[in-house]
Amino acid sequence: MKSRGPVVPEWVAVDWGTTHCRAWAMGQDGSILEDRRSDRGMGSLAPDEFEPALTDLLADWLDKVTPDTPLSVICCGMVGARQGWAEAAYVAVPCPPLSPDLTRVKARDPRLDVRIVPGLKQDRPADVMRGEETQIAGFLSHTPQFDGVLCLPGSHTKWVQISAGEVTGFQTVMTGELFAAIAGHTVLRHSIADGWDDAAFATALSDALSHPERLAARLFSLRAEGLLHDLSGATARARLSGLLIGAELSATRAWWLGRQIALIGAATLCSHYETALVAQGVQPIRTNGDGLTRAGLIAARALTVRK
Amino acid sequence: MKSRGPVVPEWVAVDWGTTHCRAWAMGQDGSILEDRRSDRGMGSLAPDEFEPALTDLLADWLDKVTPDTPLSVICCGMVGARQGWAEAAYVAVPCPPLSPDLTRVKARDPRLDVRIVPGLKQDRPADVMRGEETQIAGFLSHTPQFDGVLCLPGSHTKWVQISAGEVTGFQTVMTGELFAAIAGHTVLRHSIADGWDDAAFATALSDALSHPERLAARLFSLRAEGLLHDLSGATARARLSGLLIGAELSATRAWWLGRQIALIGAATLCSHYETALVAQGVQPIRTNGDGLTRAGLIAARALTVRK
Known part of the structure; x- marks a missing residue:
């Protein structure tokens, strides 16, 4: 991590859940220049409060950004829920954990190019996930050949069947x-x-x-x-x-x-x-x-x- | 119920639970002269607040009472819990729903003679009830020959085995x-x-x-x-x-x-x-x-x- 001079991220990774928001200023090749968190989670924000919460958190990371080359911000989590910043409609399984079609958010600040990773849905038995699909993608980026079941314990524990790089079903x-x-x-x-x-x-x-x-x-x-x-x-x-x-x-x-x-x-x-x-x-x-x-x-x- | 003149109860029946307190001014032969309720339940009262809550609720029912012939007040419910007015220690089943030994409360007001119906306990499997024993006694006063299981649905549903007028076991x-x-x-x-x-x-x-x-x-x-x-x-x-x-x-x-x-x-x-x-x-x-x-x-x- 740099100790001097302003941080100039290549892009920003954001994990924005119900209770917290965490942002990483990313450099080249997946390096982390700096990271920050706030407790302004989806649960405490109205739709029009997400953008100010984000610009507050990024603050000086935006100093050198111009509208010509806006800063790419990739978000996952409840920020994409219906009651979040912008709904990133669920993608139906079976599918890879990451859809190539991220949901673009219209930000008022022209320096921001914000996209949200959509969650996954299963029709019957009805089930949904939002945020875990990104963790699953992270796991598969390290272990692409995994074939079996992922268990992600938490408030809503997910049991996820993985086969040939796809999520084939899950149970919350x-x-x-x-x-x-x-x-x-x-x-x-x-x-x-x-x-x-x-x-x-x-x-x-x-x-x-x-x-x-x-x-x-x-x-x-x-x-x-x-x-x-x-x-x-x-x-x-x-x-x-x-x-x-x-x-x-x-x-x-x-x-x-x-x-x-x-x-x-x-x-x-x-x-x-x-x-x-x-x-x-x-x-x-x-x-x-x-x-x-x-x-x-x-x-x-x-x-x-x-x- | 009388419409004129002060109510002079022979005694007072009180159902004092976690969230509410209900009192009946009782006349002879189980007649009800008047009834009142308040939301000053056990859950919102410190031990020394029970007596003022009771005298507030009874108010004019105490007008004609003298310390020589104090008013008998019989209470049931969470008022007798460890965190209530005075602990009415559980009686172990098998036993009749009502113990003849009610717990006497030391009231500062000499016009009050307060007693609390104790709850019931079962050693193994460990279980307790407080308040339901009084409903069970009420049921058995109408149906003394009942032999079977009482189910009392509620926040804590009780399943209670009754045999020969006694509670022989229960499950919450x-x-x-x-x-x-x-x-x-x-x-x-x-x-x-x-x-x-x-x-x-x-x-x-x-x-x-x-x-x-x-x-x-x-x-x-x-x-x-x-x-x-x-x-x-x-x-x-x-x-x-x-x-x-x-x-x-x-x-x-x-x-x-x-x-x-x-x-x-x-x-x-x-x-x-x-x-x-x-x-x-x-x-x-x-x-x-x-x-x-x-x-x-x-x-x-x-x-x-x-x-």
């Missing part, structure tokens, strides 16, 4: 968001605290996988055991996580049983999924999610330059 | 609170609206009962079908309800299959449970919950007078 499970809603907005908020308990996670996971039909009766026991038997908040947290990841693995058995699995995402969360899958006899490949979104945006940029 | 399922957390605090809040769809409820219920292991994969489809196939908010609402009540019935099969069931609670919610149980070949008795808490408090009052 809202495990992360369910965990947050239950731990934050039900009576269990009094029972769950920071910390972890490996044994409680393993037991709850096994219970949920062996008896998925009992899940609904398990949740309140976290509260009752806290009141009656001093169950710790850390154990309750690990048990809730085990129950919900177990319910997810029950629902997605066809996606992982006897399959080649790659886990993509944040380290701690992926390690829980890895533990869970290993307990079921599946050994996933682990790939750190950091950098995959940027690698996917680089691949998207290459498509626009090639055209 | 947080279906109502799960519905509220998912419909209010996940991405599904964009997909769920008022209204109802009987067919969608029935299909989702059947799906959840036939394939409880798939539940976790069903939820996000409400969002995706809204985006891709214009699924209506009313249909999404009924489908979420069907999935969660179906998950509950999966988890509680031993409580209702081939059993005598009485449903106690609010009419609309009970009708969903009735529809669900009838679809499984079980015909529950329906009992309107209104009045049962009061009937239970009358039974509790009788216990204190008898002592």
Whole structure:
């Protein structure tokens, strides 16, 4: 990274999700000149607030840009949702993770040439993704021959079938968001605290996988055991996580049983999924999610330059 | 109800839950002289705020009361929780729904003689109830010979085994609170609206009962079908309800299959449970919950007078 003089990006890569916006000033050959982030995510912006949020964030990166050679900005994520800056209509699977047709955004500032990577949709069973397609493209740019299932744990975990460089189908499970809603907005908020308990996670996971039909009766026991038997908040947290990841693995058995699995995402969360899958006899490949979104945006940029 | 002159209650019945407080000025033989409610529930009160909240609510009912013959106030509900006015320690099942030992509260106002009905606990599997024991007592005061299972749908639905006038075991399922957390605090809040769809409820219920292991994969489809196939908010609402009540019935099969069931609670919610149980070949008795808490408090009052 340069320590002196103004940064003059060749183009800008932007990961613009619901809660955050992250931008990289890109140099030649995928080098990173500088990176910045803000908390002005899609969820807090009206449609006409995206452009000012972007120009605020890029600021001096635009100093040397003229309308004759506008700065190319490639965005992915919820910025392309219907309630985002401009809707980047979903592309139907089976298809490569990146469409060559990025959605162009009409910016008022003539120095900006903004394009958004479209999300993917699956007609039946109905499903959608927006943002993960770019991570998938980043993964495939490193591992183009991968044939199997990608699991991207998160608020909305995605299970994605990859074959011959295409996404052939996917399944979303809202495990992360369910965990947050239950731990934050039900009576269990009094029972769950920071910390972890490996044994409680393993037991709850096994219970949920062996008896998925009992899940609904398990949740309140976290509260009752806290009141009656001093169950710790850390154990309750690990048990809730085990129950919900177990319910997810029950629902997605066809996606992982006897399959080649790659886990993509944040380290701690992926390690829980890895533990869970290993307990079921599946050994996933682990790939750190950091950098995959940027690698996917680089691949998207290459498509626009090639055209 | 009297239209003139001050109300002079013989005693006061109070249903004091997390969000509301309801009081009845009781006359002889269970007659109701007047009733009042406030939104000063347990959840919004510090321990020392309960007494002022009560004296505010009763107000003129206390006008003719002297410290020599204090007014008997019998309370049930979360007022007796650890974080309530005074903890009314749980009584272990098997036991009658009402303990003869109500918990006395030390009020600063000498005109008040306040007692709280204790909740029930079950050691293994760990479970607790607070408030429902009074409804159960009210039900049994009308139907003392009932032998079977009571289902009390609500935020925390209770399935309660009754035998020879005693509670012999129970199971809590947080279906109502799960519905509220998912419909209010996940991405599904964009997909769920008022209204109802009987067919969608029935299909989702059947799906959840036939394939409880798939539940976790069903939820996000409400969002995706809204985006891709214009699924209506009313249909999404009924489908979420069907999935969660179906998950509950999966988890509680031993409580209702081939059993005598009485449903106690609010009419609309009970009708969903009735529809669900009838679809499984079980015909529950329906009992309107209104009045049962009061009937239970009358039974509790009788216990204190008898002592």
